[in-house]
Amino acid sequence: MDVIYKLLPEAVWVDDLADKRAILEAMATRFAKVYALDRVTVLEGLEEREALGSTGFGRAVALPHARIDGLSRPVAALLKLESPVDFASADKLPVDLVIGLLSPTNSGATHLHALAALSRMVRDEDTHRALSEAQDTEALYALLTNASDRDAA
Numbered sequence: 001m002d003v004i005y006k007l008l009p010e011a012v013w014v015d016d017l018a019d020k021r022a023i024l025e026a027m028a029t030r031f032a033k034v035y036a037l038d039r040v041t042v043l044e045g046l047e048e049r050e051a052l053g054s055t056g057f058g059r060a061v062a063l064p065h066a067r068i069d070g071l072s073r074p075v076a077a078l079l080k081l082e083s084p085v086d087f088a089s090a091d092k093l094p095v096d097l098v099i100g101l102l103s104p105t106n107s108g109a110t111h112l113h114a115l116a117a118l119s120r121m122v123r124d125e126d127t128h129r130a131l132s133e134a135q136d137t138e139a140l141y142a143l144l145t146n147a148s149d150r151d152a153a
Contacts, residue, residue: 004114005074005101010034012141016082023085024050027064027077027100035075035102041068042102056089060132061122065101067111074103074114078140080131097122097131 011034017023028043045066049055056062077100084094099118103111122128127143134140 004110004117005076005103007076007078007141007144008034009137009141011075011077012137012144013078014080014082014137014140017079017085019085020050020087023062023079023081023087023098024064027079027098030077030079031075031100031102034077035071037068037070037102041070042066045102046100054088054090056087056095057119058089058091058093059122059128060084060089060093060095061097061099061128062087062089062095063099063101063115063118063122065103065111065115067103067105067107069105071102071104071107074101074107074110076101076114076118076144078144080134080140 011030015026017026024046028039028046031037031042032039045068046064049066050064055064079098081096084096087095089095101114130143134143
C-alpha cells in the first residue's frame with residue numbers, strides 16, 4: 001500500500017509562535033513554499049475549516065486541514081512549537097505539535113484516510129512521545145516518515 005500523503009523534509013520545522021492565527025499563517029506559508037501552492041488559498045482553506053470547529057483534537061496535537069485546488073495528492077507539514085499554544089482543543093490542553101494536511105478538492109475518501117492515518121500515528125503512545133521529545137527537524141521528519149511507512153504496511 002502506498003503512503004497516503006506526501007511529506008517533504010522542508011515541510012517540517014520548529015518555531016515559536018504566539019497564537020493560533022500565527023500558526024495557521026505559518027502553516028499556509030510553509031505549504032505554499034514547499035509544495036508550490038498559493039499562500040492565500042491555503043490560508044483561507046485552513047481558516048474556513050477551523051471556523052467549523054477547532055482541529056486541536058487533544059494530547060497537545062492539532063491537525064489543521066483543508067481541501068484545495070492545485071493538488072494531485074494529499075500533502076502534509078509538521079510544526080513543532082517551542083512553547084505550547086492555546087488551540088481551543090477539545091481537551092483544553094495547549095498544543096505543541098501541529099500537523100497540517102491539504103488534499104485535492106475532489107479527494108473524497110482519500111482525505112479522510114490521510115486524516116485517520118495521521119490521527120492514529122499521534123495517538124500511538126511511543127510515536128507521540130518520540131515526536132514530543134524530538135530536538136530537531138531531521139528527527140521529526142524521520143519519525144513521521146517511519147510512522148507513516150509502518151501505517152501503510
